[in-house]
Amino acid sequence: MRAIKAARILIEKNPGSVSAQTLSGLVLALASEADFPVSDLYKLDYDHFNLALKVLEEWRLDRYYAGKARLFDVSVQTTELGPQPK
Template structure:
């Protein structure tokens, strides 16, 4: 299974988990070309850290466009869930 698909499944399974939040933030940062604190990756357990590295490799290759879009969609949803203050009117 490709890292993009593994990450999507992990995020969909438990979007509130620390690993899902970190991977989602990474995906959103990669897509939007915004900074991402690499120190966040060191907080992941070994398997999730390896998944993040594989995700970076696949993202760079950019071969799996459909999988990338699905993962991005799920990641944006998790990112929006983490920021409820951004969706409430001031």
């Protein structure tokens, strides 16, 4: 599975999680060519950190991949929701 799709699924399943919020922030920064604090990536667990790196790689290699639009939409919605209490 492509990292972009895996990130979208992770964000959709648990939009209030720290990982979903961080990945959403990364996607929004990539889409808008804005700054993103790299230190936020280090707060992710190992698997989600690697997923973020793969998203970066795919974003760079495949800038016009249609799946990015869906991931972007989910990321906007997640960011608007903010962190959810457990």
